[in-house]
Every structure is written in C-alpha cells, then in structure tokens.
Amino acid sequence: MSARAYLVDDDEAIRDSLGWLLESRGVACESYPSAEDFLATWEPSLAGCLLLDIRMDGMSGPELFDILCERGSTLPVIFLTGHGDVPMAVSALKKGAFDFVEKPCNDNELVNRVIEALKLDENRRAAASGADSVNARVNRLTTREQQVMELILAGKLNKVIADELQISMRTVEVHRANLFEKMGVRTAVELAQLLAGKR
Amino acid sequence: MSARAYLVDDDEAIRDSLGWLLESRGVACESYPSAEDFLATWEPSLAGCLLLDIRMDGMSGPELFDILCERGSTLPVIFLTGHGDVPMAVSALKKGAFDFVEKPCNDNELVNRVIEALKLDENRRAAASGADSVNARVNRLTTREQQVMELILAGKLNKVIADELQISMRTVEVHRANLFEKMGVRTAVELAQLLAGKR
DNA sequence: GTGCATATTGTGGAAATCCGCAAGATCGCC
DNA sequence: GGCGATCTTGCGGATTTCCACAATATGCAC
Structure with missing residues (x-):
C-alpha cells in the first residue's frame, strides 16, 4: 500500500x-x-x-x-x-x-x-x-554474542570480559569476531556508533 | 539570576x-x-x-x-x-x-x-x-588532536591515521593519548559514546 | 631572548588484539 | 543416530596498541 x-x-x-x-x-x-x-x-x-x-x-x-x-x-x-x-x-x-x-x-x-x-x-x-535493520541484526546475535557486545560497549578489554563471563579470552575473541561480522562492522568504534543512543 | x-x-x-x-x-x-x-x-x-x-x-x-x-x-x-x-x-x-x-x-x-x-x-x-561540558572538552583539544579524533571515530587504525595525516605512527599515538586524557575517556569506545549523535 | 604550547619523531618493550588452524562438548531436531 | 547451531578452548604468530624515556622544531607572547 x-x-x-x-x-x-x-x-x-x-x-x-x-x-x-x-x-x-x-x-x-x-x-x-x-x-x-x-x-x-x-x-x-x-x-x-x-x-x-x-x-x-x-x-x-x-x-x-x-x-x-x-x-x-x-x-x-x-x-x-x-x-x-x-x-x-x-x-x-x-x-x-x-x-x-x-x-x-x-x-x-x-x-x-x-x-x-x-x-x-x-x-x-x-x-x-x-x-529496524539494526535491531534485526542485534536479534540475529546469539545470547552469548549479545552479552559480549554489551561488555565491549562498556569499553572493557577482552581479558576483563573473559573474566566476567568466566570463559577464556580466546572464546571472547571468537564471539567478538562473529558479532562484528553479523553486525556488519569492523571495529568496536563502528559498533558503538551504530548503536548510539540505543541502550 | x-x-x-x-x-x-x-x-x-x-x-x-x-x-x-x-x-x-x-x-x-x-x-x-x-x-x-x-x-x-x-x-x-x-x-x-x-x-x-x-x-x-x-x-x-x-x-x-x-x-x-x-x-x-x-x-x-x-x-x-x-x-x-x-x-x-x-x-x-x-x-x-x-x-x-x-x-x-x-x-x-x-x-x-x-x-x-x-x-x-x-x-x-x-x-x-x-x-556543553562535552563541547568544552572538545574545544580544549588542539587542531591536530581534533583531526586525530575524527579519524579515530571513523574507526581507522593508528597506522592509517598516520598515513592520512602524513605523520608517524608514534605521533598519532601521542595525540591519541593526549586527547583521551583531555576528553576524560580511556578507550575509543567510550569516546564514540560520549560523542554519540554529535557529528 | 626566554618560556610555553604545540607538533613532531625515535627506540624498545610490555600488553592486547586479531586470526587461522584444529577440536571437544552440549543441545535440540528430524 | 546424525546434523547443525552454539559454546568452548588451545596454540602460535602477525599486528596493533600502550607507554616510558628522550629529543628536536616551530611559533607566539612577554
């Protein structure tokens, strides 16, 4: 219509x-x-x-x-x-x-x-x-990826994130790379700007 | 008043x-x-x-x-x-x-x-x-620092920034550290969030 | 001229990130 | 049982960042 x-x-x-x-x-x-x-x-x-x-x-x-x-x-x-x-x-x-x-x-x-x-x-x-397209992308993230994303947006280092989630740094790196891929960004800064004002 | x-x-x-x-x-x-x-x-x-x-x-x-x-x-x-x-x-x-x-x-x-x-x-x-307090902080940055900040917010790596500004990576690092200090942030992500929607 | 702010660069090392390769565990679904 | 998605981890190396120490150059103001 x-x-x-x-x-x-x-x-x-x-x-x-x-x-x-x-x-x-x-x-x-x-x-x-x-x-x-x-x-x-x-x-x-x-x-x-x-x-x-x-x-x-x-x-x-x-x-x-x-x-x-x-x-x-x-x-x-x-x-x-x-x-x-x-x-x-x-x-x-x-x-x-x-x-x-x-x-x-x-x-x-x-x-x-x-x-x-x-x-x-x-x-x-x-x-x-x-x-909406941003939200759609966020929803395609797995639970773990969303958790990692939150902590990235809080400006935390991978080692700190690994510590808080009780997983290895390598795992954090994997989630990080995957969620960047899904969100269509190449750096944490781009991610922060994409989600500016959404949380 | x-x-x-x-x-x-x-x-x-x-x-x-x-x-x-x-x-x-x-x-x-x-x-x-x-x-x-x-x-x-x-x-x-x-x-x-x-x-x-x-x-x-x-x-x-x-x-x-x-x-x-x-x-x-x-x-x-x-x-x-x-x-x-x-x-x-x-x-x-x-x-x-x-x-x-x-x-x-x-x-x-x-x-x-x-x-x-x-x-x-x-x-x-x-x-x-x-x-205003954010703007005041931005205004306290030197010209060069503002240029570097722009490129950081564009998600570029230090080496790329150095290349674009035709200066050494070391100099970029210095400016980067100084502007982070002046802006009161510790990571590029915090900086991006501080300036969310302002450019 | 002196002093201050700014801009610039180098060296070198510690810390962190990025990433390919490889692989084990769990869980739900057909 | 097999398949796929998800989560997990290790290793090792390339790349990048972070930073202390050290130094040169320019321009402006007093």
Missing part, C-alpha cells in the same frame, strides 16, 4: 470535494465516512497522512487521534474544523498533531500542508527502517 | 494580578510592560519561562517570540490571549511555543502550566550543560 492521504469526514460533500482536490494535485487519497471505519482499516504499516474532521457522528476526530496514538501510530494528522476552538487546537497540537486548520480554508494552503505531512511521514519511516 | 516567570503584558492590572498569583504560589516573577522592555533585558542565560500577551502596543507577543527564537532563546513561552484566534494559536505552537491560553482562564491551570514550563526549561538546561 503506497503512501496516501486518508480522509475521515462524515460529510460526503466534503469527502468528495477534498478528495477531488487532492487527487487533482497528484496526491493519492482514500476516504472514510467515520472514525470507526478508518480505525477498522488502520494498521501500523499504513503510510501517508490523516485528514481528520473534528466533529463527527460517533467517534470524534480527537478521540480517534488519541486511540491511534495509543496504538503506536506515527501518521501525521491534520485536523479540520468548521468552528474555531482554541483550546481544542492547542490540545491537539500539544499531543503531536501535525496541523489544525479551519474550514473553509485556502485550497493551496491545505494541499501544501498535506504534502508537507506526507514528506514528514516518509522521512520518519526512512529513519525508522534504518533503526 | 535564578529561574523565574517573565511576564510581558501592557496591561498593568494583569501584570499585577498575575504577578501576585504566581508569587503567592511560590513562583518568582518579573514583569515588563512591553516586548521591547523585555527584549532589552533578555540574554541567553535567562532561565525560567515567558508569559507573553498577544496584543500589545508596539511589538506584539508573536513578534517578540520570533525575535527571541532567532536569537537562540529556548525559554518556554506561554501565550496569553483575550480573543481566541485559532490560526494564531496553531502558528505559535508549530513554532515551538509551550502553550497558548485564553484569558480569562482558570488560575490553577495557568499556574500549573507555568510550573510545567519552568520544569521543562530546567530539564533542557541540565541536558544542555552536559552537552
């Missing part, structure tokens, strides 16, 4: 006009008539951004946003509202909403925001995939 | 009442009748938070905020406004304002926000001082 704008609004006229606007600017778009409908479809891999009406029958926009956040969604959310409400805007933005715009709004502005949001999501996913 | 709430509002009545409210809750407070007055006093070392009225004679709150941001201020800013304006709230928060509250507002709420803002600033400064 490629990246697209997910539009959630209970007003069919708005879904149609906004959907047409976005498509006409080259932004793929998918519409949902209720928060519940979108929530049923949502999964963490959905990429793109979310255009969310505030007031809807059933679940409100902010309620959906809260639930998605709890479930680990990082989808940038642009709130749409017909009735200006400062506290709600403040609350939404402080919770991490991408934007909060009042209807009616300038078409160009809105499309630009959507494009910005799509770009943000793309960048985030690119960064996360890097982290 | 200890941390405090800086209150900027052109309405003397509000300065007095808000100042009294904050003081009565144990929050040190300092008032300014105009954005220009505060700007004249401001310096990067000012710690605490800023309570900023939107509409004022002369420079407006958002204008002051923009200028402070340009000058590198990290002071959390709470905007105060009497006339709800969603686009302005959105703009302020997206630029990094801490909060945006409408007057009149609940006293307890406001004091709580101020306390949160003060805590945020304190945490930020604590984190920054750690980073």
